[in-house]
Amino acid sequence: MSIKEPFTDLDIKTADSGFYENNSVPIALISKGVMVALVLWALIFPANANSTLGSWNSQLLEVFNSFYIIIVGLFFFFLAIVALLPSTGKRVMGTPGEKPEFSNFSWFSMMFGAGLGVGLMVFATAEPLGLWGSNPVVVAGDVPGNEPEAVQSAYRYTYLHYGFHAWAIYVVTGLSLAYYAYTRNMPLTIRSALTPLFGKLMNGFLGHVVDVLGVVATILGVSVTIGYGISQFIDGVYAITGMEWVMDLGGEVPTPSKVGLIAGLLVIMGLSIISAVSGVGRGVKYLSNLNLVLSIILLGTFVVFGSFIFAMTTYGTAMVDYILHFLSLSFNAYGPLSTEAFAAALPAEAQAHADALMGGATNAWGSFDGFKSGLEGAAAELDEATLAAAYAAGEQGRQFGWQAGWTTFYWAWWIAFSPFVGLFLARISKGRSVREFILGCVFAPALVCFAWMTVLGGTAIDLELAGEAGGAIIGASNTNKLFVTLSYMIDGGLLSMLNVMCVVLIMTFLVTSADSGILVMNTIMSGGSQETGIKHRIIWGLILTAVIGALILAAGDNNPLDALRNAMIIGALPFTMVMGLMMVSLAKALFRDGQRDKHAATTQAAE
Numbered sequence: 001m002s003i004k005e006p007f008t009d010l011d012i013k014t015a016d017s018g019f020y021e022n023n024s025v026p027i028a029l030i031s032k033g034v035m036v037a038l039v040l041w042a043l044i045f046p047a048n049a050n051s052t053l054g055s056w057n058s059q060l061l062e063v064f065n066s067f068y069i070i071i072v073g074l075f076f077f078f079l080a081i082v083a084l085l086p087s088t089g090k091r092v093m094g095t096p097g098e099k100p101e102f103s104n105f106s107w108f109s110m111m112f113g114a115g116l117g118v119g120l121m122v123f124a125t126a127e128p129l130g131l132w133g134s135n136p137v138v139v140a141g142d143v144p145g146n147e148p149e150a151v152q153s154a155y156r157y158t159y160l161h162y163g164f165h166a167w168a169i170y171v172v173t174g175l176s177l178a179y180y181a182y183t184r185n186m187p188l189t190i191r192s193a194l195t196p197l198f199g200k201l202m203n204g205f206l207g208h209v210v211d212v213l214g215v216v217a218t219i220l221g222v223s224v225t226i227g228y229g230i231s232q233f234i235d236g237v238y239a240i241t242g243m244e245w246v247m248d249l250g251g252e253v254p255t256p257s258k259v260g261l262i263a264g265l266l267v268i269m270g271l272s273i274i275s276a277v278s279g280v281g282r283g284v285k286y287l288s289n290l291n292l293v294l295s296i297i298l299l300g301t302f303v304v305f306g307s308f309i310f311a312m313t314t315y316g317t318a319m320v321d322y323i324l325h326f327l328s329l330s331f332n333a334y335g336p337l338s339t340e341a342f343a344a345a346l347p348a349e350a351q352a353h354a355d356a357l358m359g360g361a362t363n364a365w366g367s368f369d370g371f372k373s374g375l376e377g378a379a380a381e382l383d384e385a386t387l388a389a390a391y392a393a394g395e396q397g398r399q400f401g402w403q404a405g406w407t408t409f410y411w412a413w414w415i416a417f418s419p420f421v422g423l424f425l426a427r428i429s430k431g432r433s434v435r436e437f438i439l440g441c442v443f444a445p446a447l448v449c450f451a452w453m454t455v456l457g458g459t460a461i462d463l464e465l466a467g468e469a470g471g472a473i474i475g476a477s478n479t480n481k482l483f484v485t486l487s488y489m490i491d492g493g494l495l496s497m498l499n500v501m502c503v504v505l506i507m508t509f510l511v512t513s514a515d516s517g518i519l520v521m522n523t524i525m526s527g528g529s530q531e532t533g534i535k536h537r538i539i540w541g542l543i544l545t546a547v548i549g550a551l552i553l554a555a556g557d558n559n560p561l562d563a564l565r566n567a568m569i570i571g572a573l574p575f576t577m578v579m580g581l582m583m584v585s586l587a588k589a590l591f592r593d594g595q596r597d598k599h600a601a602t603t604q605a606a607e
Contacts, residue, residue: 003592003595003596003599005596006184006195006196006589006592006593007195007196007199007200008184008185008186008195009200009203010186010187010191010192010195010202010203010207011203012024012187012189012191012203012207012527012528013527014526014527021533022526022529022533023525023526023527023533023536024208024211024525024526024527026205026208027208027211027212027215027524027525028525028536030208030212031212031215031216031521031525032543034212034216035216035219035543035546035547036543038547038550038551038567039543039546039547039550042550042551042553042554042563043550043553043554046553046554046555047554049551049554049563050554050555050562050563050566053563053566053567053570054562054563054566056566056570057565057566057569057570060569060570060573061404061408061569062335062336062404064573065333065334065335065336065400065403065404065408066333066334066335067576068408068411068412068415068576069331069332069333069403069407069408069411070331070333071576071579071580072165072168072169072330072411072415073165073330073331074580074583075165075168075169075172075579075583076164076165076168076330076442077330078172078583078587079168079171079172079175079438079442080438082175082434082438082586082590083434083435083438083439087594087597088434088590088594089433089434089435089438090433090434090435091179091183091433091434091590091593092183092431092432092433092434093178093179093181093182093183093429093430093431093432093433093434093437094182094183094430094431094432098430098431099431100429100430100431100432101428101430101431102428105289105292106289107428107429107440108292108440108444108445109289109291109292110424110428111425111428111440111441111445119225119228119229120162120295120449120452120453121229121232121482121502121505121506121509122228122229122231122232122478122479122482123162123453123478124452124453124456124457124482125456125457125459125460125473125481125482125485126478126479126481126482127158127161127162127453127457128154128155128158128453128454128457128458128460128461129457129460129461129464129473129474129481130478131153131154131155131157131158132145132146132150132151132154132461133145133146133150133474134364134365134402135150135153135154135156135157135402136153136157136399136402136403137150137153137156138150138153139364139395139398139399139402140395140398140399141368141391141392141395145367146464146474148465151314151461152317152318152321154461155314155318155321155322155453155454156318156321156322156325156329157329157406157407158318158453158457159318159319159322159450159453160322160329160407161406161407161410162446162449162450162453163322163446163449163450164442164443164446165329165330165411166410166411166414166446167441167442167443167445167446168442169411169414169415169418169579170414170417170418170421170422170425170441171422171425171437171438171441171442172418172422172579172582172583172586173190173193173418173419173421173422173423173579173582174418174421174422174423174424174425174426174429174437174441175422175426175434175437175438175586176192176193176422176582176583176585176586177189177190177192177193177422177423177426178425178426178429178430178437179434179586179589179590180192180193180195180589181426181430181528182430182431183593186528187527187528187529188423188426188427188523188528189211189214189423189523189524189527189528190210190211190213190214190419190423190524190578191207191208191210191211192528193582193585193586194210194578194581194582194585195585196585196586196588196589196592197581197584197585197588210578211524213574213575213578214419214423214524214575214578215419215521215524215525216571216575217415217416217418217419217571217572217574217575218416218417218419218420218517218520218521218524219517219521219543219544219547219571220416220547220564220567220568220571220572221413221415221416221417221418221419221420221568221571221572222417222420222513222514222517222544223544223547223548223551223564223567223568224413224416224561224564224565224568225413225417225513226265226268226269226510226513226514226544226548227261227548227551227552227560227561227564228478228479228561229268229506229509229510229513230256230261230264230265230268230510230548231255231256231261231264231477231479231560231561232479232480232482232506233264233268233503233506233507233510234246234247234256234260234261234263234264234479235256235477235479235480235483236483236499236502236503236506237260237264237503238254238256238260239480239483239487239499240496240499240500240503245257245259245260246259246260246263246264247260252475253475253476253477253480254477254480255477255479255480256479256560258552258553258560261552261560262549262552262553265545265548265549265552266545268507268510268511268514269514269541269542269544269545269548271507271511272510272511272514272515272518272541273515273518273537273538273541273542275511275512275514275515277534277537277538290508291505291508291509291512294501294504294505294508295452295505297501298498298501298502298505299451299452299455299456301490301498302455302456302459302489303455305489305490306455306456306458306459306462306489307458307459307462307463308455310458310459310461310462311454311455311458311459311462312454314454314458315450315451315454315458318450318454319450333403334396334399334400334403334404335396335400336397336400337362337394337396337397337400339354339355339358341396342354342357342358342361342362342393342394342397343358345393346389346390346393347386347389347390349382349386350379350382350386350387350389350390352378353378353379353382356375356376356377356378356379357375357379357390357394358394358397359374360374360375360391360394361390361391361393361394361397361398362394362397362398362401363398363401364397364398364399364400364401364402364405365401365402365405368388368391371387371391372387375387408569409565409569412568412569412572412573412576413568413569413572415572415575415576415579416568416569416571416572416575418575418579419520419524419575420516420517420520420521421516423520423523423524424516424519424520425437425441427520427523429441456482456485459485459489460473460481460485463485463488463489468488469484469485469488472484472488473485473488482502483499483502486498486499486502514541514544515541517544518537518540518541518544519537521540522536522537522540525540548564551563551564551567552564
């Protein structure tokens with residue numbers, strides 16, 4: 001019995017002439033309409049935009065926090081099974097015998113630069129230090145934050161946020177797109193990944209919706225990355241030049257001012273548009289290779305002058321701890337704690353004060369001492385044992401608040417980034433096997449991330465543990481922690497040279513991320529074409545600049561990146577659902593292709 005051939009007749013209509021020549025007009029207009037509306041809302045009604053995005057984000061997380069956690073766990077285990085199975089892992093994404101287009105070095109450089117890049121510069125020190133002070137083990141009260149006992153759990157969650165789960169998000173999208181593009185000769189665009197489930201429906205409006213969701217998620221994901229990167233870029237410029245106009249010096253710690261952030265944005269995006277116009281074969285490739293070389297130099301500096309022995313010890317123990325807790329990290333999700341459930345868990349003498357106790361007891365970013373000191377009136381007069389029981393009753397609320405504010409933020413960020421990185425990975429991976437793609441894009445970069453985080457972050461923690469930094473690194477803003485760590489590690493001309501190198505590295509990482517994003521958005525617009533018009537690259541670069549700038553300004557007196565974060569988490573949710581369908585679709589495609597191969601082999605043997 002013959003097996004029906006897969007649907008491959010994907011027809012994405014593009015304009016034959018005019019401004020949108022070779023572009024899909026519906027995708028372009030809907031995507032631009034959504035982004036322009038967001039920019040105008042943020043510019044005309046900034047306070048309303050900021051508060052509304054924050055409110056929507058809170059409501060969304062109350063419902064979908066567990067969904068985010070569980071589906072990311074499923075992504076990893078799905079890919080592990082696909083790689084391990086001989087019938088699926090050996091499949092080549094291309095024609096039989098086809099060689100990869102890029103060398104392993106360039107392939108890894110572009111993958112690493114586009115997939116993480118500036119995130120490693122910002123969070124190499126900020127993530128381990130932040131988690132050292134607050135993680136689920138600290139939130140539960142099992143260990144005190146910022147103490148030696150909290151180092152192991154800090155790196156458990158650092159590895160979670162930058163490890164196998166995180167890269168699996170990219171690879172689910174990338175593998176889906178590459179598989180259909182190079183084994184079925186289909187367009188390299190998001191809707192191709194859902195054809196095994198929806199067939200010819202992907203030729204119509206439903207296909208347009210899927211592609212638009214990919215574009216919107218890409219813009220918001222890249223926006224957050226660039227926002228953090230520009231903040232660190234300005235911190236670095238200030239460290240080198242001392243220019244006070246780029247900083248807000250009125251707070252507890254210096255932070256980049258809005259004027260500085262907008263100035264940095266214009267510089268970075270101008271360079272990104274120039275690079276994007278040059279195309280992936282030249283601009284991105286050369287910048288990615290430069291990024292990797294400079295990254296190795298920075299890592300080597302920390303190896304020589306930093307706490308390398310502490311870092312390597314931490315690397316090994318953290319890896320074992322991460323593997324031992326892997327299943328619980330994958331699927332342990334928390335929901336919000338209701339007022340009724342909290343009151344029912346309180347001791348009898350505290351139940352009358354449930355309303356006064358709940359806020360502090362469920363505050364993920366507080367502490368037991370802070371909870372006690374914040375109480376007033378009759379609630380403050382409760383004895384120590386009763387207050388301890390009340391604080392314990394709020395643990396689920398604290399764990400939910402922490403997970404929604406930290407892990408789920410990361411998953412939404414990686415998911416929002418995945419149309420961009422996934423399509424980019426697919427574009428540079430023709431000729432590689434499915435197993436090679438998964439191992440090369442999930443495990444290899446994760447192991448490098450672990451080393452990077454333990455060497456740079458471990459040095460920062462060791463400086464604090466030894467008392468040499470005196471809390472200065474912990475107290476610095478997230479984007480300034482790297483420069484403060486360097487200042488306590490080395491001095492003189494070498495420090496100045498490294499500060500300059502870090503600023504150059506941040507700049508090239510930012511340009512790589514932005515121009516790759518611009519190229520990917522235009523690939524989707526053009527129905528999967530790898531050759532896109534220069535004018536459209538410029539336009540999408542300008543739209544990306546406007547989105548970032550408008551949301552920075554909309555934040556008002558709050559953290560300038562808050563509105564960007566909230567918009568990104570909201571925009572990532574629909575694409576998370578698309579990714580779930582991609583996973584099911586790819587499983588179906590691999591299974592049916594295996595059946596076709598067996599049928600063909602049987603038929604040939606019979607002849």
